Amino acid sequence: MTSFQVWGLPGLPEIQPGDDLTAAIAAAATANGLPGLADGDVLLVTSKIVSKAEGRIIPADDREAAIDAETVRLVARRGRTRIVENRQGLVMAAAGVDASNTAPGTMLLLPQDPDASARALRDGLRRRTGAEVAVVVTDTFGRPWRNGLTDVAIGAAGLAVLDDHRGRIDSHGNLLVMTETAIADELAAAGDLAKGKTAGVPVAVVRGLARVTTTDDGPGARTLIRSAADDMFRLGTSEAxxxxxxxxxxxxxxxxxxxxxxxxxxxxxxxxxxxxxxxxxxxxxxxxxxxxxxxxxxxxxxxxxxxxxxxxxxxxxxxxxxxxxxxxxxxxxxxxxxxxxxxxxxxxxxxxxxxxxxxxxxxxxxxxxxxxxxxxxxxxxxxxxxxxxxxxxxxxxxxxxxxxxxxxxxxxxxxxxxxxxxxxxxxxxxxxxxxxx
Known part of the structure; x- marks a missing residue:
């Protein structure tokens, strides 16, 4: 039976535009008696600190204009709330433009290319620590048909983001024809339990699941985005x-x-x-x-x-x-x-x-x-x-x-x-x- 550990990395400083995020994470991984990073670990990094390091900060009074600029397709609208497809291909509220966990009067945009951000973090941590880790950049999503929010992967490197069960046989001898497990999203949600939404801990480490990591960077979290041809629920009611x-x-x-x-x-x-x-x-x-x-x-x-x-x-x-x-x-x-x-x-x-x-x-x-x-x-x-x-x-x-x-x-x-x-x-x-x- 597989077991794994998840822990948060407290003590990261407030990240500013241009900061070396890999240096801050590497230092936090060994502070306060934590064991540091090892080969096969999966690092779960909240997108907000990536956005801050990359300078994706805007004045709060530009929110609606920012949502417009980040939107490529309106999916649904109810009152002022908009669910849209953004430039990263993600379908989410307000294109990911967010005022939480940022200084008053400012808002954050998502990283321009979350997969590229994950690859850069993975490479930087390898150079700083010598450890071969996987990196998942996470963000908080609502979900159709389900109440509550959860963290999902919007960027990934060094990870098999999907576990394709199609063609396998289950325990009763049935052929699986549709099942694909979103490994990256499951890890993001597990990491959020250790980070918490309000605890000020933006990074978590998962150890014990080296089997889902890869030696190369892999295709990234973009693989998780369903194509338009396969999307049966592409539009909201009024938009449809x-x-x-x-x-x-x-x-x-x-x-x-x-x-x-x-x-x-x-x-x-x-x-x-x-x-x-x-x-x-x-x-x-x-x-x-x-x-x-x-x-x-x-x-x-x-x-x-x-x-x-x-x-x-x-x-x-x-x-x-x-x-x-x-x-x-x-x-x-x-x-x-x-x-x-x-x-x-x-x-x-x-x-x-x-x-x-x-x-x-x-x-x-x-x-x-x-x-x-x-x-x-x-x-x-x-x-x-x-x-x-x-x-x-x-x-x-x-x-x-x-x-x-x-x-x-x-x-x-x-x-x-x-x-x-x-x-x-x-x-x-x-x-x-x-x-x-």
């Missing part, structure tokens, strides 16, 4: 919604990859949360999941379109053929949704003006539901296109899909995996669409 709205684009070309009907049903569940008049539920969504049904509808609509062009517009057959030969986004999509308006519960006004307004309220509710559907489909990873054509031949749609007389098709939504990334959307300023009175 905002991004889904921003990323929602009309997609007109799809791959042949099938669409998950359960994902569409989840999008419909979002759609029916839209506001509606008189506490009604005026939405129905017809899901066309088979190619045969899609073709039946689209063939009937094509026949109706040709008849309109011939009988209402007076076009000849050659011109009709040219017009209807164009590619059809609905026919090329692997999945269709036909949203229908059902005006049950609407008020019957003899006055035409009020009757028209009543109808418009239900149409607006339908539009809100369709927007919810499109945004939710984007969140599910699908592209979509809302096409109006079913509105021009509602009787045809009802007949082809065997729908009740009161169901009015409000376009059709093509759903699928985009065949290519959509073109960049031009930036639209809200100011161009706002009138203030």
């Amino acid at each position: 919604l905002r991004q889904a709205v921003t990323l929602r684009r009309t997609v007109r070309e799809f791959t042949d990859e099938p669409v998950d009907g359960d994902a569409v049903r989840r999008a419909v569940a979002a759609a029916v949360t839209a506001p509606a008049p008189h506490h009604t539920t005026p939405w129905r969504f017809v899901l066309l999941e088979t190619e045969a049904v899609r073709n039946k509808l689209l063939d009937a609509m094509l026949d109706a379109w040709r008849a309109d062009l011939r009988e209402l517009d007076g076009w000849d057959e050659q011109r009709i053929a040219r017009r209807t030969r164009r590619g059809d986004v609905l026919r090329n999509a692997p999945y269709l949704v036909v949203p229908c308006l059902v005006a049950d519960g609407s008020h019957d006004y003899p006055d035409k003006r009020r009757g028209a307004a009543e109808r418009e309220m239900f149409v607006v509710a339908m539009g809100a539901a369709v927007q919810n559907l499109l945004v939710a489909l984007t969140g599910e990873g699908y592209g979509s296109a809302w096409v109006s054509s079913t509105m021009f031949c509602r009787d045809t749609v009802r007949a082809a899909l065997d729908l009740p007389a009161g169901w009015d098709a409000m376009g059709a939504v093509a759903v699928g995996h985009p065949a290519a990334a959509p073109a960049q959307r031009p930036v639209r300023s809200a100011d161009n669409f706002v009138t203030v009175r």
